[in-house]
Amino acid sequence: MITLDIILIKTLIIIIGLFIASLQDIKSREISDKIWIILIPIGIFLTIIEIIIKGNYPYILAIFSIIFSIILALTLYYLHLYGGADAKALITIALFFPIPPYGIERTLIIFPIIVFGNSLIATMIFLLLYIIIAIMWNSYMKLRGIDLFKGIEANKLKKIFAFVFGFKLNSKIANSIHFNPIERLYGNKRKIIISYKVEDEKIIIHGDYIWATLNLPFILFIFIGFILYLIYGDLLFQIINSLLKV
Numbered sequence: 001m002i003t004l005d006i007i008l009i010k011t012l013i014i015i016i017g018l019f020i021a022s023l024q025d026i027k028s029r030e031i032s033d034k035i036w037i038i039l040i041p042i043g044i045f046l047t048i049i050e051i052i053i054k055g056n057y058p059y060i061l062a063i064f065s066i067i068f069s070i071i072l073a074l075t076l077y078y079l080h081l082y083g084g085a086d087a088k089a090l091i092t093i094a095l096f097f098p099i100p101p102y103g104i105e106r107t108l109i110i111f112p113i114i115v116f117g118n119s120l121i122a123t124m125i126f127l128l129l130y131i132i133i134a135i136m137w138n139s140y141m142k143l144r145g146i147d148l149f150k151g152i153e154a155n156k157l158k159k160i161f162a163f164v165f166g167f168k169l170n171s172k173i174a175n176s177i178h179f180n181p182i183e184r185l186y187g188n189k190r191k192i193i194i195s196y197k198v199e200d201e202k203i204i205i206h207g208d209y210i211w212a213t214l215n216l217p218f219i220l221f222i223f224i225g226f227i228l229y230l231i232y233g234d235l236l237f238q239i240i241n242s243l244l245k246v
Helices: 002-028 033-053 059-078 084-096 111-143 156-165 218-232 235-245
Strands: 167-170 179-181 183-186 189-192 209-214
Touching: 002 033, 002 084, 002 218, 033 059, 033 084, 059 084, 059 111, 084 111, 084 218, 111 156, 111 167, 111 218, 111 235, 156 189, 183 209, 218 235
Parallel strands: none
Antiparallel strands: 167 209, 179 209, 183 189
């Protein structure tokens, strides 16, 4: 009973922490380090208490999970696939829950990987909606008589990319914290770029309307991934398991 109470306390604390971080990410795309400075010592302390009061706690597996999760988080960060706050969130989750908090039957052992997998699924679902909205918006802009690629040098592939994944926006909106311009100036020429790194410095592009992509709040998807675990469990494992049975 005491162990379950600690798991419940840890669950509530991590939910509150990730929720606050998600709100900050949505609002400003920046997360205060104070959140992780507060959460990490609490997570370590409560996990140690859980290990002490639970005689059969698999602490060796927990240590392996924490080390693996830290390596994964730092690797994603240094590859510029995630931001620094996203890496800190995964490490924090690992310190709170190195192993699945509500049993390890029919699931992956390393809990942060479960949350990461669930967050990827949530991200992919969002991207499908994102693409639909982008296509509808750009079609609307074209119907308004706006030349989507006026003054831009781009091949067909880059134009398709911009139309499907970007938004033709007023320059003030496109240069806001919630968007990343995908136009670049090379001398007097404007070109579309297909890729940029998460930690790239913000580049301001001027013009009446410019192409930009949404700056995704990844912490929000990590939070959703955690909530999805509480409701549905390990979605990635379930999908893989279902595919193997086909």
